Structure formats: C-alpha cells, structure tokens
Amino acid sequence: MKIKSVRTRVFEWQGKVTPPAANFCTNAADILYERGDSMGSFRFHGWLVCEVETEDGTIGIGNAALAPRVVKAAIDHYYAPMLIGEDPFDTEYLWQKMYRKTHAWSRKGIGMTAISAVDIALWDLMGKEVGKPIFKLLGGRTKERIRCYASKLYGQPIEALRAEAQSYVDQGFDAVKMRFGWGPKDGPAGMRKNLELVAAVRDVIGPDRDLMCECYMGWTFEYAKRMLPKLEAYDIRWLEEPVIADDIEGYTELRKLGRVPISGGEHEFSLAGFQQLLDRRALDVIQYDTNRVGGISAARKINALAEAYQIPVVPHAGQMHNYHLTMASTASPMAEFFPVHDVEVGNELFYYIFKGEPQPDNGFLQLDDNRPGLGLELSDEHLGSFNVIE
Ligand SMILES: O=C(O)[C@H](O)[C@H](O)[C@@H](O)CO
Numbered sequence: 361m362k363i364k365s366v367r368t369r370v371f372e373w374q375g376k377v378t379p380p381a382a383n384f385c386t387n388a389a390d391i392l393y394e395r396g397d398s399m400g401s402f403r404f405h406g407w408l409v410c411e412v413e414t415e416d417g418t419i420g421i422g423n424a425a426l427a428p429r430v431v432k433a434a435i436d437h438y439y440a441p442m443l444i445g446e447d448p449f450d451t452e453y454l455w456q457k458m459y460r461k462t463h464a465w466s467r468k469g470i471g472m473t474a475i476s477a478v479d480i481a482l483w484d485l486m487g488k489e490v491g492k493p494i495f496k497l498l499g500g501r502t503k504e505r506i507r508c509y510a511s512k513l514y515g516q517p518i519e520a521l522r523a524e525a526q527s528y529v530d531q532g533f534d535a536v537k538m539r540f541g542w543g544p545k546d547g548p549a550g551m552r553k554n555l556e557l558v559a560a561v562r563d564v565i566g567p568d569r570d571l572m573c574e575c576y577m578g579w580t581f582e583y584a585k586r587m588l589p590k591l592e593a594y595d596i597r598w599l600e601e602p603v604i605a606d607d608i609e610g611y612t613e614l615r616k617l618g619r620v621p622i623s624g625g626e627h628e629f630s631l632a633g634f635q636q637l638l639d640r641r642a643l644d645v646i647q648y649d650t651n652r653v654g655g656i657s658a659a660r661k662i663n664a665l666a667e668a669y670q671i672p673v674v675p676h677a678g679q680m681h682n683y684h685l686t687m688a689s690t691a692s693p694m695a696e697f698f699p700v701h702d703v704e705v706g707n708e709l710f711y712y713i714f715k716g717e718p719q720p721d722n723g724f725l726q727l728d729d730n731r732p733g734l735g736l737e738l739s740d741e742h743l744g745s746f747n748v749i750e
Pocket residue numbers: 385511539574576600626676677696705707
C-alpha cells in the first residue's frame with residue numbers, strides 16, 4: 361500500500377475572539393521597548409492540517425500550530441514529493457529522509473514542525489490500517505487513565521482569577537497551571553502583582569493540589585533568580601519557561617538553585633535538542649509538543665531518553681498527538697488540558713477544527729482502545745468561521 365497524495369490546508373479563524381485581559385501572560389517580546397500587543401507573536405488563530413492518503417483511500421491526519429502558512433509551504437514544496445509512492449509504515453525511513461534531505465534548515469522551528477505534522481499523519485495512517493490506536497503501536501497502555509491539569513488562569517483581576525480556579529476545583533482537577541502577567545520591565549510592583557496572583561490561586565485550590573506557573577519565556581535569568589525565593593512559599597510544582605529557549609545555561613543555573621522545579625521544552629525541537637537539555641540537567645520536567653518536536657517518531661525516542669534520565673515528560677498542550685505518547689510511557693505521568701471555551705489565545709482552536717478529543721472526568725482523561733489511529737476527525741461544526749487556505 362503506497363502513499364498517493366498529501367494535502368495541506370491552513371484553517372484561519374475568522375470568528376469572534378475574546379480579547380485577553382491586560383498583562384494576561386508574560387512572553388519573550390515583553391523585553392522590547394514597545395508595549396502594544398506584544399502577545400501577537402503567540403496567538404494560535406491559524407492551524408495547519410496535513411492529510412496523507414494511500415492508494416486504498418485511507419487518510420492519515422496530522423497538524424501543526426506554529427506558523428501554519430509557512431509550514432504548509434515547507435510540506436507542499438519539499439516533504440510531500442518525498443512521500444509519494446512510499447509505504448506509510450516506513451515511518452523511520454521517511455522521517456530520516458525528510459530530516460536529512462532538508463537538514464540545512466529542518467533541525468528546528470518551521471522545518472521540524474512540518475516534519476512533525478507529516479509524521480503524525482503517518483502514525484494515524486498506520487493505526488487506521490491495523491485498526492489500533494496509536495498508543496497501542498507505541499507499547500500500549502501504561503496507565504488506566506491520564507491525570508491532567510487544567511491549563512489557563514491567564515492574568516486577570518484577582519476575583520475573576522479566583523473564580524476560574526474554583527471552577528477547576530469544582531470540576532475535580534487536582535492540578536492547575538496559571539500565568540504570570542509581569543516581568544523585568546515592571547520592577548518590584550510587578551513582582552508583587554505576580555505574587556498576588558499565585559497567592560490567590562494557591563488560596564483557592566488549597567495545599568493538596570499541584571500548582572504550576574507559566575512565564576512563557578517572559579522573564580530573564582536575573583529576574584527569575586530573584587523571584588524563586590519568593591515563590592518557594594507557594595510550593596509550586598514547576599516554574600515554566602522562565603527564560604527564552606536558547607538560554608539553556610539559564611535553565612541549568614535556575615534548576616541548580618533547587619528552590620522551585622523548572623520546566624520547559626515546548627520550544628525545543630528533535631531528539632538532539634532534548635538530548636542537550638537532559639545531558640545538561642537543564643530541566644526538572646520536559647514539555648515537548650509532538651506537533652513541533654518531530655512528531656510521534658521523535659517524541660517516543662525522547663520519552664525513552666527521559667526514562668533513562670528519570671526526568672518526567674509532560675507534553676505541551678493537550679491534544680491527541682500528545683495524549684498517545686503519555687498513555688504509552690511511564691516517563692509521562694500526566695497531560696496538559698486546555699479547557700474548551702470561546703477563542704482567545706488559540707490553544708482552544710483545536711476543538712473547533714477537530715472532533716474526537718476526550719474531555720476530562722474529575723481531572724482524568726481516557727483514550728479508547730478501539731478507536732484506530734490518532735482518534736480524531738475533521739469537524740465541520742465551525743467550518744463557516746474559518747478561512748481555509750488550500
Ligand atoms: O504551556 C502552555 O500551555 C503554553 O506555553 C501556552 O500555550 C501559552 O498559551 C502560554 O500560556
């Protein structure tokens with residue numbers, strides 16, 4: 361059975377977008393002089409869908425959220441021609457072919473994201489051909505169900521933040537992730553506001569739930585070093601991406617301080633990238649996203665490496681391409697879960713494009729042993745609100 365076509369489409373949301381509150385999340389662009397909409401760089405209002413079809417009409421679905429229009433071009437011009445006529449079960453050969461034939465520019469970023477989208481489609485195809493979910497192809501179920509953490513709690517007025525945190529407690533989550541809204545430019549007053557946020561959420565969820573805090577690369581090493589002792593009192597499960605992804609030394613030094621666990625990795629790519637992070641003991645928790653890091657073929661290798669290093673893997677984002685990896689690996693204790701709501705940052709857009717995503721029950725997710733492949737289909741429920749670029 362051979363691959364006969366590769367179709368890429370970009371789904372760009374045209375519907376209502378709920379504007380974020382001021383200071384809803386620090387980010388890498390905050391350090392610049394302009395204040396404006398420094399968050400523009402990480403709204404995910406466009407999504408790439410890659411469909412690989414075989415001669416017997418089976419279609420495997422992959423996706424990517426980073427720079428979808430550019431990723432589409434990379435697949436259309438470079439990777440699709442490499443796949444036509446190939447056997448979709450030759451995932452390792454095809455992964456190496458894509459990686460090595462474009463090695464000059466595909467090690468990280470756009471190229472590796474494009475490879476990820478194609479690779480996820482190939483694994484979906486394999487699962488559909490043998491009638492098994494992807495996690496069964498990866499070694500099967502290592503947990504009865506997947507513990508997940510509710511991930512939103514962007515910076516907002518304290519009372520609204522408390523109410524949102526309470527809603528996750530009421531839904532049965534025993535772990536939540538919040539976002540810091542201030543960074544180095546905001547001085548001591550910003551530090552105080554950040555601490556007010558974390559104090560409020562910790563107060564609502566109580567001492568027996570995990571609390572994670574997201575900086576989205578919006579701090580600096582110096583600022584993070586000053587914040588860590590102030591955060592210790594709140595017993596946070598991890599401080600996420602305090603510095604930019606290239607500052608591996610900064611991660612390593614912050615981790616060495618041993619005051620608060622440090623996590624990162626959603627902006628790292630490939631097995632080689634994670635070998636560096638693990639070898640340099642840079643992180644207490646690694647968080648690749650399967651639709652960026654190199655697909656399922658790369659993510660499963662990173663899970664194995666993390667198992668050897670005894671570093672837990674909690675992939676960035678929920679979404680099925682990550683849930684299968686978590687289900688099939690003892691190195692991955694839990695998953696991130698983006699609550700379903702009106703479109704804001706765009707993490708939630710996945711639910712408007714696909715159907716089949718599991719919803720948590722009392723803070724746990726379940727995967728279906730009998731749903732083959734990725735377990736997703738394209739949804740036409742919101743199609744009218746998208747501009748679809750063929
Ligand atoms: O860890 C995350 O969920 C990401 O960093 C978010 O996608 C981003 O929205 C920042 O909170």
